[in-house]
Amino acid sequence: MNKKLIALAVAASVSMPAMAQAENVKIGMITTLSGGGSSLGIDIRDGFALAVKQGGGKLGGQDIEVMIEDDARKPDKAKQIADKFIKRDKVDILTGIVWSNLALAVVPSAVKGGVFYISPNAGPSQLAGKLCNENYFNVAWQNDNLHEAMGEYVSSQGMKNAYILAPNYPAGKDSLAGFKRFYKGELAGETFTKLGQKDYAAELAAIREAKPDSIFFFLPGGMGIAFMKQYAQSGIEAPVFGPAFSFDQGILKAVGDAALGVKNSSQWNKDIDNAANKVFVADFQAEYGRLPSLYASQGYDAARLIASALKKAGGIGDAAAFRAALKVAEFESVRGAFKFGPNNHPIQDIYVREVVKEGDVLTNKIVGVGLKDHSDAYASQCAM
Amino acid sequence: MSAAFIFEQLLNSLQLGVMLFVMAAGLTLVFGVMGLINLAHGSLYMVGAFFCAWVAGETGSFWVGLGAGLVAAAAAGAMVEMLVMRRLYDRDHLDQVLATFSLILIFNEGTRWVFGAQPLYLDIPSALATSVPLPGGGGYPLYRLVIIAFGIATAAGLYLLISRTRLGMQIRAGESDREMIGALGVDINTLYTLVFAIGAMLAGLAGALVGALQSVEVGMGEPVLILAFVVIVIGGIGSIKGALIGAILVGLVDTLGRAFLHKLFALALPPAEANGYGAALASMAIYLLMATVLAWRPKGLFPVNG
Numbered sequence: 138m139n140k141k142l143i144a145l146a147v148a149a150s151v152s153m154p155a156m157a158q159a160e161n162v163k164i165g166m167i168t169t170l171s172g173g174g175s176s177l178g179i180d181i182r183d184g185f186a187l188a189v190k191q192g193g194g195k196l197g198g199q200d201i202e203v204m205i206e207d208d209a210r211k212p213d214k215a216k217q218i219a220d221k222f223i224k225r226d227k228v229d230i231l232t233g234i235v236w237s238n239l240a241l242a243v244v245p246s247a248v249k250g251g252v253f254y255i256s257p258n259a260g261p262s263q264l265a266g267k268l269c270n271e272n273y274f275n276v277a278w279q280n281d282n283l284h285e286a287m288g289e290y291v292s293s294q295g296m297k298n299a300y301i302l303a304p305n306y307p308a309g310k311d312s313l314a315g316f317k318r319f320y321k322g323e324l325a326g327e328t329f330t331k332l333g334q335k336d337y338a339a340e341l342a343a344i345r346e347a348k349p350d351s352i353f354f355f356l357p358g359g360m361g362i363a364f365m366k367q368y369a370q371s372g373i374e375a376p377v378f379g380p381a382f383s384f385d386q387g388i389l390k391a392v393g394d395a396a397l398g399v400k401n402s403s404q405w406n407k408d409i410d411n412a413a414n415k416v417f418v419a420d421f422q423a424e425y426g427r428l429p430s431l432y433a434s435q436g437y438d439a440a441r442l443i444a445s446a447l448k449k450a451g452g453i454g455d456a457a458a459f460r461a462a463l464k465v466a467e468f469e470s471v472r473g474a475f476k477f478g479p480n481n482h483p484i485q486d487i488y489v490r491e492v493v494k495e496g497d498v499l500t501n502k503i504v505g506v507g508l509k510d511h512s513d514a515y516a517s518q519c520a521m
Numbered sequence: 522m523s524a525a526f527i528f529e530q531l532l533n534s535l536q537l538g539v540m541l542f543v544m545a546a547g548l549t550l551v552f553g554v555m556g557l558i559n560l561a562h563g564s565l566y567m568v569g570a571f572f573c574a575w576v577a578g579e580t581g582s583f584w585v586g587l588g589a590g591l592v593a594a595a596a597a598g599a600m601v602e603m604l605v606m607r608r609l610y611d612r613d614h615l616d617q618v619l620a621t622f623s624l625i626l627i628f629n630e631g632t633r634w635v636f637g638a639q640p641l642y643l644d645i646p647s648a649l650a651t652s653v654p655l656p657g658g659g660g661y662p663l664y665r666l667v668i669i670a671f672g673i674a675t676a677a678g679l680y681l682l683i684s685r686t687r688l689g690m691q692i693r694a695g696e697s698d699r700e701m702i703g704a705l706g707v708d709i710n711t712l713y714t715l716v717f718a719i720g721a722m723l724a725g726l727a728g729a730l731v732g733a734l735q736s737v738e739v740g741m742g743e744p745v746l747i748l749a750f751v752v753i754v755i756g757g758i759g760s761i762k763g764a765l766i767g768a769i770l771v772g773l774v775d776t777l778g779r780a781f782l783h784k785l786f787a788l789a790l791p792p793a794e795a796n797g798y799g800a801a802l803a804s805m806a807i808y809l810l811m812a813t814v815l816a817w818r819p820k821g822l823f824p825v826n827g
Contacts (some may be wrong), residue, residue, distance in 0.1 A: 329800035338533035362736035391640035
């Protein structure tokens, strides 16, 4: 089977075997490393590993042991790995899951059993609302956030007749709901496409027929690449808006010049001006030879959040102290100001970026702020 | 709703249909001649797209890339036939499914090792990046018309190959009685390798042509493989004519379902619900078509061997 077990740090295990191993903080990372969507998991893993490397194999001065396994984007497999990590390896912290449906399969039972879960990506509405838990922290965003910021921005640009589309699955529905929560104009049309669909000829003809003044879409991964390329040939002139997922570093090269000028929303970009971000972008490029993506920044911040809490609480022996240390989030996030709201989801600025060319490389630059100090719509449903 | 809109959607249906035909033709040919179920057909589609993207990126020419994609897919097909498939002809379909499923995993991970996890860039040639005006207003992307032309040429080429050439005669003979043509002195091994390579090349052609329009990434073959199976089950497994008719039917039902079903629901329901039901039914439409055809004709529209 394609199981991978990589111990990134096994410091001091040789000289004092029994004691030192018992005191290591064990972190289990479940993420997508093979098949479709693996570039996201790989970036999260690499961002996380970079922070561990910068700490000399430790996080917050504590010896750690990181175990990484591949969920292949399958909920049942993610659940199996989580069970193994919790029961056999006795991990203290879980992290890494990319997809909301996998997070929903793993997180609720894991955190109830007393394990900490730090989400570097997926933020489904359920985990921010009714299923929130004191041991669950999301260091990225709640799923609706980037779409909400785009709704606000599209309105602020004077657009009054947007056409919106997303795949027909929970995160797609959350996306359009989030957009509509802040968008004030009329809708020229609203379409749910098949999940995984790659040919948008029928939808593009319908968009041309509807004559919108702007288009908002959420089509993660290959779906977005296909949509943008076909949109560029369709001859439709309306400007395109979307969340960062379809315009992130890992994907822009495949979209090509069709993406130039597109405005997209994100809580992070490589040009955010703070010391932590400068170190991250430079070190990531030096280590891996490519520009970091949004997902890499989230993996990096997840590790640095854990490091800050381990340092403050002096390890994870006292779970209540560790939890309180996570909650105050005393680390310098690469996105700048960061704090947790009452449901352990971020309160942060969501920026608007534009796709530009730096030399031959397509990348993003920040052109404005979509929403300032933005929380999420589900915090009030969380009884914690 | 204008006439131009309906005409454009019909063109879209035809384009999707001929691409599915190119994909399904190889699958059904291999099944018809060798009695082999090849789940790795989608992987050959991916091989065609990746080599096309890679060579097009190195040389700057899409057409050189397309040629490379065809050669690579055919070579991969011939290699798979000689190394793996040859041992499976006498085994039952379950063994074949198991072995070719493992090939999917091997191809996917191998491709990721060689080309990396990030999607590759492949765009259509700039000469084709324009649109052709349609009667009644609007335009249709020239590249999609070129795809339709490729599909029709493939159908015609396959027809000529099978009905007019010596190789075609052997293929037809192999379909009806494979022991007998072996006894008549035809080199079965070479024939099978050749047929498999032709099927793989067609998958590579579809992958490269569609890759330029969509995205070139690991795992791109599996969704198409499922559609190709729907096509050949509707058409009758093993029948090229069935694959053509089945592909056009699936193209029509899928495209028109996406374009018009939600409008149909909107006549009776509020817009939000109409969108939801329309989208749900549109994703199911081709499977409903398949179920209906199978209920009416359990062996597909054009069953082979009665």
